[in-house]
Amino acid sequence: MTRRTVLAASAALPAAPALAQTARPLPAEVDVVVIGAGAAGIAAARKLQAAGRSVIVLEAKDRSGGRCIADTVNFGMPMDLGAHWIHAPSDNPLVDLARAAGFQLYDDPERPRLLIKGRSPREGEWEGFAAALTRAQRAILDAGEAGREVSLAAAMPTNLRDWQPTIEFLKGAWDSGKDTAEISCVDFYNAIETRDLFCRQSYGAILAKLAEGLPIRLSTAVTKVDWSGRGVAVETPAGTIRARAAIVTASTSVLASGAIRFTPALPKRQADAIAALSCGAYEHLIVHLPGNPMDARPDEPFVVKADTAATAKPLARIGGSDWWYLDIGGRFGRDLANAGPTAMKAFAAEFIGNEFGPQARRVMGEVHVTSWTTDPFIRGAWSVAGPGATPQRLRLAEPVGQRVLIAGEATDDGLWGTVGGAWASGERAADQALRWISPRPASGRRR
Ligand SMILES: Cc1cc2nc3c(=O)[nH]c(=O)nc-3n(C[C@H](O)[C@H](O)[C@H](O)COP(=O)(O)OP(=O)(O)OC[C@H]3O[C@@H](n4cnc5c(N)ncnc54)[C@H](O)[C@@H]3O)c2cc1C
Structure with a gap:
């Protein structure tokens, strides 16, 4: 029984312990900085890495997965604390990835x-x-x-x-x-x-698997994105990273809170979209x-x-x-x-x-x-458009100054509020960032 079906078929927890992060200094410069290691950030980073670009994912929390994580400690089984239903399987890019990685998916009895x-x-x-x-x-x-x-x-x-x-x-x-x-x-x-699917090993486990091997820096909250010059300068308490582009995946309610300061401020179109797409609970x-x-x-x-x-x-x-x-x-x-x-x-x-x-x-x-509503790095569940606000989803995703992209579930018009939508948005943002970055010189041509 879901949003679109008419009665289908008739009708603050600790989770998996974070991997210890070494106190390595942040790189001074990369091609793309991804802010947030939820579904959108993981998808973007995988795509950028596969294209041979240097990327770093900065995540405020001490674990990746964002709103799609499983607790593997307290329940005697992996328990999803956020997303659990694998929505829209035929449009959801995670279904094939999950199956290829060996996860068992089965039908929601509905x-x-x-x-x-x-x-x-x-x-x-x-x-x-x-x-x-x-x-x-x-x-x-x-x-x-x-x-x-x-x-x-x-x-x-x-x-x-x-x-x-x-x-x-x-x-x-x-x-x-x-x-x-x-x-x-x-x-x-x-x-x-x-009809939705469930994952025997939990939805969170799928994201955790897909994040393996990515350059994710945990417990590193971004405080400022300066896009006033060429490229971007992304500030964190651990230092500043310069990049050609930034992909921002924090939830709309986090962005509305001003926790990440943009210099100059985001254009009115994006600011209005953020305000119009606040998260529900x-x-x-x-x-x-x-x-x-x-x-x-x-x-x-x-x-x-x-x-x-x-x-x-x-x-x-x-x-x-x-x-x-x-x-x-x-x-x-x-x-x-x-x-x-x-x-x-x-x-x-x-x-x-x-x-x-x-x-x-x-x-x-x-x-x-769970405590998603009060979590300072989430501040709700997923974005909801009120009357008149539907077009704001695509406006939010419009590129800013050829160096800043907002991605995440809020920017998908068909799979908003879902992990699949967030994933697809991250891949789109990575594609756009790759188009901005000129081709790398072929090796051996240095004079
Ligand atoms: C209780 C609950 C149940 C849900 N159920 C379902 C479901 O069954 N099926 C489904 O498909 N979807 C469900 N959803 C929605 C789904 O979880 C989200 O749409 C999706 O996970 C969002 O992914 P994202 O990458 O857009 O954002 P997020 O997962 O929020 O990722 C953004 C990341 O940015 C980080 N961040 C925030 N601020 C900063 C900062 N300053 N610096 C660095 N990092 C920062 C956050 O910590 C977070 O990890 C549910 C959500 C909740 C809360």
């Missing part, structure tokens, strides 16, 4: 189990839910297809009765990370959606439910009928384990994430008790929570 205050739906209730979801989805997609830059809330029917809060949560907070009033129907319509509350109290299938998605926006979307028995995601998002998710781990864990316990029942609450064990 058809959700509906739960109404701990019980299965009675006769007619599933149909009521499916009809409400289908009507909402049709209205949103019709508006998007017609190019109407209105919000999901404005396009959706308002007479979905007792299904209204559930459908608003699914289309807003869960699908998109913002509430329905803040999401453009056109941007939503543009999102490429087909999405967090995983990862709950241990031993003994399978809900009799759930591996990776079975659940929909819980909601009375308010203060709800969550469970994904059962991740990879066949006893670990479940309870996913929260939108304004509610942001407020809860800002309230901190204790409040998030208390919500998880209350949700399990209310929605799954006392037996599940009794066996519930550890809860781990």
Whole structure:
């Protein structure tokens, strides 16, 4: 059940320890500096390196992967802390790369189990839910297809009765990370959606593998990009690097925060795009439910009928384990994430008790929570275009002064908000940077 399907098939954790970084000095000069070692940065660096160019990736955190990382320490299995669904497999460049690297990919079961205050739906209730979801989805997609830059809330029917809060949560907070009033129907319509895949070894493991051997400098936050002269000068607390071009992949909300200062300031077109594409909120509350109290299938998605926006979307028995995601998002998710781990864990316990029942609450064990919203180097989940903001994605990617490129998920019009989109954007930016850099003199021609 994803952004584009109408009911498909009917309907702050430590992670893998960072490799020790030697205190080598930064190089004084490279061809291209890549800022950020998430999907976009890794893709860009691989392409530049394959073209024989000198490149360095500067990453603020002590590990690479950005919003697509797996915790290999706390769960007895690799657990995705960010991206988990491999969206749009036929358009997603990571699928072939993952398979070639030996990762096992399998289908997301997709058809959700509906739960109404701990019980299965009675006769007619599933149909009521499916009809409400289908009507909402049709209205949103019709508006998007017609190019109407209105919000999901404005396009959706308002007479979905007792299904209204559930459908608003699914289309807003869960699908998109913002509430329905803040999401453009056109941007939503543009999102490429087909049946998703999961990776047995975790999505994060795929990125970790693809980052191997790249010149990534961890724990090195860029503070300034000076593009006032020829090329760029990229400043970090460990020193300044000069380069012909810079590829900037930090999230739109990081860029909006001013944590990376541009001199001169970015052109108005990019600054406006950054402001218009701020990140929504999405967090995983990862709950241990031993003994399978809900009799759930591996990776079975659940929909819980909601009375308010203060709800969550469970994904059962991740990879066949006893670990479940309870996913929260939108304004509610942001407020809860800002309230901190204790409040998030208390919500998880209350949700399990209310929605799954006392037996599940009794066996519930550890809860781990993610903290993307409050992470200073991420500041949210993924970019969301409000009404009127859809064209800003391509504007954000426009080259700046033939030496600065902004890449990352926010710049992909069909795969925005996904790892695949981020990867594709990094490859496009690398191609552009390569076009800027004149061919290297062939060896042996020095006089
Ligand atoms: C909880 C959650 C669930 C998600 N689920 C899915 C999913 O199921 N499927 C899917 O496809 N997508 C999902 N996404 C979205 C997906 O993770 C992102 O779209 C994608 O990973 C973004 O990649 P990126 O390279 O654009 O940015 P990032 O991954 O954010 O990479 C940018 C990097 O820049 C670094 N950085 C920031 N500031 C600086 C600085 N000053 N100096 C140096 N480095 C800096 C950051 O630390 C980061 O590593 C999810 C995201 C979240 C948060």
